[in-house]
Amino acid sequence: MKHLNKLLFAVMMVMGLSSHAQDSNNPWAISFGVNAVDTRTSAGGGKNWADRHFSQPFAVKDNWNILPSVSYLSVSRFIGDGFTFGVQGSVNKITKYVQFAPNAVGHDSRGYIVTNPGDLMYYGIDGTIRYSFMNLLKSKVIDPSLSVGGGYTFFGDSSYGTVNPGAGLTFWFTDNIGLSFATAYKKSFGDREDAAGKPDAPSHFQHTAGLTFKFGGKDTDGDGIYDKDDACPEVAGLKQFNGCPDTDGDGIQDSEDACPDVAGLAALKGCPDTDGDGIADKDDACPEVAGLAALNGCPDADGDGVADKDDKCPTVAGPKENAGCPWPDTDGDGVLDKDDKCIDVKGTVANQGCPEVSEEVMMKLNEYSRTILFDSGKSTFKKQTYPTLQSITAILKEYPYSRFLVEGHTDSDGSNAMNQTLSENRAAAVKNYLIENGIAADRLKSTGFGETKPIDTNKTAKGKAHNRRTEISLIKE
Incomplete structure (x- = not known):
C-alpha cells in the first residue's frame, strides 16, 4: 500500500500539468509500460567514464532491474515547434546492484560484482522536455527524440534529485497510437553508497518501453478532422474540403455550391445543365431543350428573337410585338396592318394604307x-x-x-x-x-x-x- 500511494502521488502530479497541444491535432499524450533500472553507472572502475557507463549497455540479464508488470506512467503536452513537456512516475524493485569490487569473491573479469541490496523499492518522479525530429524527417511513423529534464528518486530509504538527459524513439501505428522506447541517464546529486556499501544515491540508467496514446483533439462533427483544422466544425465533411460537406457529391463543397443538393458542374458553381446549353437548370427557362443565353436558355428556331415557347409562329420569323409572327397586310396594299390606318381598304403607302382622294x-x-x-x-x-x-x-x-x-x-x-x-x-x-x-x-x-x-x-x-x-x-x- 505504501508503494501504491507513492505511485498515485506521482500520477496526480502528472494529471495536474497544463501546457499546449501534444501535436497539431491532439493536446495530450499518455504513455505506460515497463521500465528497467541499470545501476552499473554508479560503480567505479573501468578504463574511463565512457567505459564505465557504456561498456555493457545491453547486459539485460546481468544488470537490469525489471518488474514484470506496468511500472511507469507518463503524461505530456505539446509546447510548440516540436517540443513537449511531460511528467513521468515510475516504480521498480532493485534486486541487481552493480559494484566495482575487484577484491570481492565472484567479481567478473573487469572487477565488477552484482549483489542484491535487499529488494530495495525504487520510485521516480521526473519532468522532461522532449524535442521530436519527426517533422524534420517528414515522417508520419518514425519519431526520434532527445530530452533533458530532472526528477526525484526514492531509492530504498533514501531520496535524492537527478538531472536526466535522454533519448527516445516512437513508432506510430496510427495518428494516435505508438510504441515508444526511451532511455535516460539519471545523474544524482552526490553519487554515493552508505557505510555498509549499500546504495544510497546512485546515478543510473532508466529505460522504458510502452504504448503511447495521443488524445484530446476536438472533433465536434465527428468527421475525423479536428476542429482547429475544420473549416466547418459543426457539420461533418470531407478532408479535401477542410472538413466542409459536399452533399451532392459533385466535388464542390456546399459553401461554394449554388445547388448543394443536386450534382452539377464546376463551371456553373455546382449546378446541373440538363440540356447542355451552358445555362444552369435553375436559371434555364427551358431546362430540357438547349437554347440561347439571351432567351434564358430557350430555343429560337426561326431566329426572330422570340423564344419558341412564346412564339405563335415558331418556324416563321416575326416581330416580338406580333408574338413572333409576321405582320399581316389584310387589304394587300403593301402597308402592314400595324401601320395601315385602313386595314380593310386598299390604299397607298403615302397615305398610311388608306386610299387617296383623287x-x-x-x-x-x-x-x-x-x-x-x-x-x-x-x-x-x-x-x-x-x-x-x-x-x-x-x-x-x-x-x-x-x-x-x-x-x-x-x-x-x-x-x-x-x-x-x-x-x-x-x-x-x-x-x-x-x-x-x-x-x-x-x-x-x-x-x-x-x-x-x-x-x-x-x-x-x-x-x-x-x-x-x-x-x-x-x-x-
Missing part, C-alpha cells in the same frame, strides 16, 4: 357642294338640297382618314361684313351637318371668304348665282 373625287365633291342651296340671306338649307348633302357625306365616309375644308362664298350684294359673316355661317352649317351624320369633327374645318373669291361676274344674275357657292377642298398634311 382629283376626280374632289371634282365630284365640288359639283355637289356648289349645288347646296340656302334660304335667301340665311345659313339654313333649302329642303331640296338634303340629298346633295347626303351624297357628300357618303363620299367623305369612303376616305375616313382624309381631312377636308368647307369654304363659304357669296356674291357682291350687300356689305362686305355681312357677306363675310354669311359665308362663314353657311360653311359652318355644312360642316355641322356632316358631323351630325357621322363624319369625325377632327376631319373637318370651315371658313368663309365672303365676296372676295368670285368665280364669275357679279354684274349678271347668272354670274351672281355662280358666286354664291360652297366648295370643299382636301387638307393635305
Whole structure:
C-alpha cells in the first residue's frame, strides 16, 4: 500500500500539468509500460567514464532491474515547434546492484560484482522536455527524440534529485497510437553508497518501453478532422474540403455550391445543365431543350428573337410585338396592318394604307357642294338640297382618314361684313351637318371668304348665282 500511494502521488502530479497541444491535432499524450533500472553507472572502475557507463549497455540479464508488470506512467503536452513537456512516475524493485569490487569473491573479469541490496523499492518522479525530429524527417511513423529534464528518486530509504538527459524513439501505428522506447541517464546529486556499501544515491540508467496514446483533439462533427483544422466544425465533411460537406457529391463543397443538393458542374458553381446549353437548370427557362443565353436558355428556331415557347409562329420569323409572327397586310396594299390606318381598304403607302382622294373625287365633291342651296340671306338649307348633302357625306365616309375644308362664298350684294359673316355661317352649317351624320369633327374645318373669291361676274344674275357657292377642298398634311 505504501508503494501504491507513492505511485498515485506521482500520477496526480502528472494529471495536474497544463501546457499546449501534444501535436497539431491532439493536446495530450499518455504513455505506460515497463521500465528497467541499470545501476552499473554508479560503480567505479573501468578504463574511463565512457567505459564505465557504456561498456555493457545491453547486459539485460546481468544488470537490469525489471518488474514484470506496468511500472511507469507518463503524461505530456505539446509546447510548440516540436517540443513537449511531460511528467513521468515510475516504480521498480532493485534486486541487481552493480559494484566495482575487484577484491570481492565472484567479481567478473573487469572487477565488477552484482549483489542484491535487499529488494530495495525504487520510485521516480521526473519532468522532461522532449524535442521530436519527426517533422524534420517528414515522417508520419518514425519519431526520434532527445530530452533533458530532472526528477526525484526514492531509492530504498533514501531520496535524492537527478538531472536526466535522454533519448527516445516512437513508432506510430496510427495518428494516435505508438510504441515508444526511451532511455535516460539519471545523474544524482552526490553519487554515493552508505557505510555498509549499500546504495544510497546512485546515478543510473532508466529505460522504458510502452504504448503511447495521443488524445484530446476536438472533433465536434465527428468527421475525423479536428476542429482547429475544420473549416466547418459543426457539420461533418470531407478532408479535401477542410472538413466542409459536399452533399451532392459533385466535388464542390456546399459553401461554394449554388445547388448543394443536386450534382452539377464546376463551371456553373455546382449546378446541373440538363440540356447542355451552358445555362444552369435553375436559371434555364427551358431546362430540357438547349437554347440561347439571351432567351434564358430557350430555343429560337426561326431566329426572330422570340423564344419558341412564346412564339405563335415558331418556324416563321416575326416581330416580338406580333408574338413572333409576321405582320399581316389584310387589304394587300403593301402597308402592314400595324401601320395601315385602313386595314380593310386598299390604299397607298403615302397615305398610311388608306386610299387617296383623287382629283376626280374632289371634282365630284365640288359639283355637289356648289349645288347646296340656302334660304335667301340665311345659313339654313333649302329642303331640296338634303340629298346633295347626303351624297357628300357618303363620299367623305369612303376616305375616313382624309381631312377636308368647307369654304363659304357669296356674291357682291350687300356689305362686305355681312357677306363675310354669311359665308362663314353657311360653311359652318355644312360642316355641322356632316358631323351630325357621322363624319369625325377632327376631319373637318370651315371658313368663309365672303365676296372676295368670285368665280364669275357679279354684274349678271347668272354670274351672281355662280358666286354664291360652297366648295370643299382636301387638307393635305
